[in-house]
Amino acid sequence: MYPSKDRIFAAIRHRPVNRVPKGELCIDDAVVKQELGCGSVGFEERLEFVDRLGLDIICLSPSYPDPRVIPEPGDIVWEDLDRWVADTPFFSFAVIDGVFGWGVRTLGFKEFLTLPARSPLSLADLVKKVEALNVELSGRLAGRGIDGIIIADDIAYNRGLLTGPKIMREYFIPSLARQFEKIAGKGVSVFFHSDGNYNEIIPDLIRIGFQGLHCIDRNSGMDVFKLQQAYGEKLCLWGTLGSDDLARAADPVYFNDLLENIRLLNSRNGFILGTNSGLFKGIDLGRLIEIYKSVG
Amino acid sequence: MKDDLIIAMADLDEERALALVKEKLKAGETAFEIVEQCRKGVEIVGQRYSEGIYYLSDLIMSEEIFRGVMEIVEPHFPQEITEHGTKIIMGTIEGDIHDLGKNIVTYLLRSVGFNVIDLGVDVPPERFIKAIKETGASILGICVLLTFCIGSIKKVVDLLKETGLRDDVVVVLGGYPVNQLIKEYTGADYYANDAARGLEIFKQISLEKDKRR
Secondary structure, eight states: OOOHHHHHHHHHTTOOOSSOOBOOSOBOHHHHHHHHTOSSOOHHHHHHHHHHHTOSEEEEOOBOSOTTSOOOGGGOBOTTHHHHHHHOOSEEEEEEEOHHHHHHHHHOHHHHHTHHHHOHHHHHHHHHHHHHHHHHHHHHHHHTTOOEEEEEOOOEETTEESSOHHHIIIIIHHHHHHHHHHHHTTTOEEEEEOSSOOGGGHHHHHHHTOOEEEOOOGGGTOOHHHHHHHHTTTOEEEEEEOHHHHHHTTSHHHHHHHHHHHHHHHHTSSEEEEESSOBOTTOOHHHHHHHHHHHO | OTTHHHHHHHTTOHHHHHHHHHHHHHTTOOHHHHHHHHHHHHHHHHHHHHTTSSOHHHHHHHHHHHHHHHHHHGGGSOOOOOTTSOEEEEEEBTTOOOOHHHHHHHHHHHHTTOEEEEOOSSBOHHHHHHHHHHHOOOEEEEEOOOGGGHHHHHHHHHHHHHTTOGGGOEEEEESTTOOHHHHHHHTOSEEESSHHHHHHHHHHHHHHHHHHO
């Protein structure tokens, strides 16, 4: 019997697992409240929810004093991190923000995206600050026993990268490489997350050494089968379920095809099932649980 | 050289584009001529984006450069009465934040006397309807760049029908991707891919409305 943590380690190492590994990048309190019928959500409620869904991963997100200001590492709160790490069998991921996330939040979308053309020095400074924060933060998280780090940075949208590969390779990729080297050096697994279509820089992410990718959105042109064929031995692919899958799975034929595809992906190893978006209010949780239970 | 500004805009060379605009104004070119050259440059940016040469950040950069151009040329547009001209509701459809095309057309319409109520970007269908009801405007201009937002334009036209306003409001679509098929799909009345054509359409609609009064 594989405990959850071992199942995820096996998936990351592209080894066979006894059932499909599952994880959600984020779980909104409203979904937990609705499912459990509880008034507030704390550690116990989240634990019950994660158990009920049969997840193997718990993802912890930071609370910032002011999300529009890059904080000092010590000012960031990781709710119940020590309990999740010490008292539960789940693989624990900490989700940390990348340069795009901080850039958009601190400067605004337009100003951040025009920074490479208008103020490259400011961009270089921002990259340096985020990099220093993430490296320091990851060291502290590793010290507290976290199993993995996800650098979450929405560098793309459904049509492709938000900014061209030339700028990506001049500013962002080298910083990701430096972050990866230092974070992986702490002995934790390192994944990358972005929404949208980031196919164009996947070879760069592999060269850096990322062990996995989260958010494989077919509707944005990220075909999980093609990705698995091209990079399956190098990357653990996590995600693939979209809201359209949940809606269409009401049809028994689609439902069965979906299960078959998931099992096929899992049989090739290096796969974690999850939604691309995380669990937010309005999601068809009943259908998702049905998929999770049925797929084994 | 007539193409220098077009090239600077297309190459996203902000410094050169703004310097050229100032030079051209000094040399006696009209604000309209300068905006038209910038529009052509922006059109090339749009093409390069469609071909995968440019990225979203490049589109945004071109909008920003154009915004800077408009700040320079706006005082040089002939100002006509705008408060009492034909009312037009203008906005970029929900899900789309691109306002370059909308801003060009809005400037041009105001410069020839239309009273344009600009709702901005990412405008939900319901807000267009609310603005029409509140202002009594009978012309609606909807701008779009991202094709996946086309469905929301159809929703605007459907809402006009549902609220009994459809026969009183002329709907004009504007933007790089719009065409006859999209006009028919959404149920709009007219479409224009460039600002000059858009201006002509709005003038024609206004004339026809005046004749019917």
